[in-house]
Amino acid sequence: MKRVFSILLPALLVGCAFDADEQNGGVNSYSAVESFETAISADEDYALGYRNDYLKFEHFYNEEYSYWGGFAHSKCFDMEDGTPNNQYGVYNTKAASGNSFLVYYYDSYNEPCDILCHYRGDYQFTTVRLNLTTYTYKSITDEDVNTFARAFTDGDYLKVIFTALLGDGSEGESVDCYVVDYRDGKRFVATNWDAFDISALRGELTGLRVRIETTDVGEYGANTPLYICMDDLTYTINFM
Numbered sequence: 001m002k003r004v005f006s007i008l009l010p011a012l013l014v015g016c017a018f019d020a021d022e023q024n025g026g027v028n029s030y031s032a033v034e035s036f037e038t039a040i041s042a043d044e045d046y047a048l049g050y051r052n053d054y055l056k057f058e059h060f061y062n063e064e065y066s067y068w069g070g071f072a073h074s075k076c077f078d079m080e081d082g083t084p085n086n087q088y089g090v091y092n093t094k095a096a097s098g099n100s101f102l103v104y105y106y107d108s109y110n111e112p113c114d115i116l117c118h119y120r121g122d123y124q125f126t127t128v129r130l131n132l133t134t135y136t137y138k139s140i141t142d143e144d145v146n147t148f149a150r151a152f153t154d155g156d157y158l159k160v161i162f163t164a165l166l167g168d169g170s171e172g173e174s175v176d177c178y179v180v181d182y183r184d185g186k187r188f189v190a191t192n193w194d195a196f197d198i199s200a201l202r203g204e205l206t207g208l209r210v211r212i213e214t215t216d217v218g219e220y221g222a223n224t225p226l227y228i229c230m231d232d233l234t235y236t237i238n239f240m
Contacts, residue, residue, distance in 0.1 A: 058113035070113025082138025096193035096231035106212040165207035
């Protein structure tokens with residue numbers, strides 16, 4: 001069963017397998033709003049990947065071609081450069097809270113990078129705040145910026161799909177978050193750290209898979225740059 005949400009509320013995430021009593025000091029539950037405040041080096045605007053005590057956000061990097069995918073931790077607020085040179089900039093003047101956020105790049109030619117956890121338990125994900133990157137925003141509003149993408153028009157959309165990963169490795173419940181929605185006369189674009197309800201993602205999970213889908217697709221796949229910014233994810237873990 002798929003449940004679909006537009007702009008609503010902030011969160012996401014998943015579970016893995018460690019002994020809760022041994023690894024977590026016997027604590028029975030944990031609740032958090034993750035605002036991604038782990039320091040990035042003072043001389044850098046971003047760092048690939050992110051993890052805290054409970055969650056890991058995967059990424060990959062190809063050294064030969066200087067090519068990456070998955071999650072990056074960013075503090076880049078460049079709203080002017082709409083070219084691929086600005087892959088880590090959010091189309092906003094600030095993070096949803098704190099001083100940094102995550103950028104997720106979905107490459108449909110490679111396996112999706114997942115959100116993983118360090119503990120076995122029952123997870124309840126509540127909300128997540130999403131915002132377009134500047135590169136994506138400029139591409140869907142001004143086709144002259146990106147020679148591959150076209151400006152969106154009636155019927156177009158860009159959505160982030162969160163899918164629960166179950167203990168046997170299979171995919172479970174999915175939630176669609178429309179970060180750009182031009183369907184049925186709407187003109188919604190997520191540029192204000194809009195909050196989305198993902199509370200359908202719950203249970204004894206081993207991960208959360210993230211994909212991005214656009215209606216601007218060509219012969220070789222998506223033309224829209226498949227980037228999204230994330231902040232303020234809210235979740236609760238009941239340890240097993």
